[in-house]
Amino acid sequence: MSQESEHGKWTVSSSDESVDEQPDREKPPASLLQRTRHDQTPDEPRYPCSEARKAAYKRKSSPMKCHNESCPQEMIPAQKQKPPQEGLGWCLSSSDEDDDVKGQIRKRAEGTREGGSCASSKMPSSSHSLPLNHVSLEPSDKMRDTWDLLNGTSPFRFFLTKVKGIKSKYNSGSLHIKDILSPLFGTLVSSAQFNYCIDVEWLIKQYPKEFRDKPLLIVHGEKRESKAELHxxxxxxxxxxLCQAKLDIAFGTHHTKMMLLHYEEGLRVVIHTSNLIHDDWYQKTQGIWLSPLYPKMPPGTADSAGESHTYFKRDLISYLMSYNSPSLSEWVEVIKQHDLSETRVFLIGSTPGRYQNNEKEKWGHLRLRKLLKEHGMQVPDQDSWSIIGQFSSIGSLGADQSKWLCSEFKDSFISLGNNLKIRTDREVPIHLIYPTVDNVRQSLEGYPAGGSLPYSIQTAQKQLWLHSYFHKWSAETSGRSHAMPHIKTYMRASPDFQKIAWFLVTSANLSKAAWGAFEKNGNQLMIRSYELGVIFLPSEFGLDTGYFHVKENIFSDEPVMSFPVPYDLPPEKYESKDRPWIWNIPYIKAPDTHGNMWVPK
Structure with missing residues (x-):
């Protein structure tokens, strides 16, 4: 089916049309992955992933420049982009030995790493050098030590991932996966990695050499051919x-991103938004909640001991038990032996199923509704407090806003306090933050950054009404406007956007598959996917005001109870010329930051 817009002309294949029926599907069914690693070409990643990410991988391997005005009929390959390695904001350790850059990285690690810091170097010469505003201009040895960071004054334990190619000061307070798996955090005994897209070879290299042979459980949702690839x-x-998560409802995904790290010294839980692949830890904005080190309880202590005020231990065990897996039952026993009482966040998960009665409130948006009613606090004039949603993918939400977004979804997100009766007619503002085409084009990665933003033309053209809610990705205060978001966050903000009633970081995108949708006249909640996140509520941090102040500068020494929202507030509404990024159409009218165009097929 041929279509045309201001971005050019494109063709939707029959296989693309079939994906339209997948409400939150970043990846096609295994029937569309008819290949093994032996069949792959250099343009394909070595791990199972989405069609959007495959397109990005292909464009990185074979960039396309516009030859003349007849594009896309006349496209010629651009010079292959070499990943910049020098002087771009964070330091790699000597174990960063990815095959394509092994020599350069080892040389840099050995030549620059002294006393836990690294000095900035000159950019390598390249015909595709990044713009000046993308280049690190400050020595990275000004970054805080990771250990001090984790044991510092911030009570939230909420971090962003390090980004290669931004000023070093903007990576202050950020973490790379190597930091999380560092021996500084403990002497690893075993670990479990829950994720959606997994590059096993890359993942193993992120562990320190002394931990690479420790028992590792990988929890995934792959089936058929893609499962065989992972094996x-x-x-x-x-x-x-390997532990395969059951996905018995069509078009669901195992989208949860969590680490369980068992040390000789205790246990740590990490809930984050990054896939276990290089690209997600390189030049994207991602979020991490890192638990305290949970100490082991004395022998003979009751399993029910070590619970937090937020019932985090109970809820984490309940989430793991929902997999019905012997491998995860072993981890449940490990968790029972540890004291999780210092946890200040609540767990919000989704697991596939159809839930009725009290079971409905255990998962998805009804879980959020229950927590906000029981632990949220009413604030003055709260009808004017906005719902802000920020995400990297969008599912099919219905023919108009009344079908889901402004009904059951909104009703859960506006709950605040037990005494508040929900009214569906409330005109609570909703601001949805999703990157524009220009956001992606001007990003550090250029157009290939859009591979992790899998909003398809088939879905978008059915819900044009949604685009009136859209706001640009802007993160100047955190220095990450050019690092495209794969983080997903939701909050309730005051009219002046200087206060928030709560903040949620999660794997859940804006979709029914992730959050759940009512069936049987609201008597049943159906969820397709596994998701996991944590919510920060003021009451758990000693605040009786019902809100956090928004931290104006997330790197400043403002009062510790100011929350570090990772993007700019107030959100900036799309202008008339702005369009949401859609991954499966070409963009050929303007080059990206590497001088390339986007032709996904």
Missing amino acids: EQAHPYKNIR
């Missing part, structure tokens, strides 16, 4: 076990 990846590593 083939893991086969060389005798310490790895």
Whole structure:
């Protein structure tokens, strides 16, 4: 089916049209992945992933420049982009040995790393140098030590991932996966990694060498051919076990991103938004909640001991038990042996199923509704407090806003306090933050950044009404306007956007599959996917005002109870010329920051 817009002309194939029926599907069914690693070309990643990410991988491997005005009929390959390695804001350790840049990285790690810091170097010469505003201009040895960071004054334990290619000061207070897995955090005994897209070889290299043979459980949702690919990846590593999450409802995904890290010294839980692949830890904005180190309880202590005021231990165990997996039952026993009482956040998860009666409130948006009613606090004039949603993918939400967004979804997100009766007619503002085409084009990665923003033309053209809610991605205060978001956050903000009633970081995108949708006249909640996040509520941080102040500068020494929202407020509404990024159409009228165009097929 041929279509045309201001971005050019494109063709929707029959396989693309079938994906339209997948409400939150970043990846096609396994029937569309008819290949093994032996069949792959250099333009394909070695791990199972979405069609959007495959397109991005292909464009990185074979960039396209516009030859003349007849594009896309006349497209020629651009010079292959070499990943910039020098002087771009964060330091790699000597174990960063990705095959394509092994020599350069080892040389840099050995030549610059002294006393836990690294000095900035000159950019390598390239015909595709980044713009000046993308280049680190400050020495990265000004960054705070990771250990001090984790044991500092911030009570939230909410972090962003490090971004290569921004000023070093903007990586202050940020973490790379190598930091999280560092021996500084403990002597690892075993670990579990829950995720959606997994590059096993890359993941193993993120562990310190002394931990790479420790038992590792990988929890995934792959089926058929893509499951076989994952097993083939893991086969060389005798310490790895795989656990397949059951996905019995069509078009669901195992989208949860969590680490369980068992140390000789205790246990740590990490809930985050990054896939376990290089690109997600390189030049994207991602979020991390890192638990305290949970100490082991004395022998003979009751399993029910060590609970937090937020019932985090109970809810984490309940989430793991929903997999009905013997491998995860072993981890439940580990959790029972530890004291999680210092946890200040609430867990919000989704697991596939159809839930009725009290079971409905355990998962999805009804879980959020219950927590906000029981633990949220009413604030003055709260009808004027906005719902802000920020995400990297969008599902099919219905023919108009009344079908889901402004009904059941909104009703859950506006709950605040037990005494507040929900009224569906309330005109609570909704601001949805999703990158524009220009946001992606001007990003550090250029157009390939859009591979992690899998909003399709088939879905978008059915819900044009949604675009009136859209706001641009803007993160000047955190220095990440050019690092495209894969983080997903939701909050309730005051009319002046200087206060928030709560903040949620989660794997859940804006979709029914992730949050759930009512069936049987509201008597049943149906969820397709596994998701996991944590919510920060003022009451758990000693505040009786019902809100956090928004931290004006997330790197400043403002009062510790000011929350570090990772993007600019107030959100900036799309202008008339702005369009949401849609991954499966070409963009050929303007080059990206690397001088390339976007032709996904």
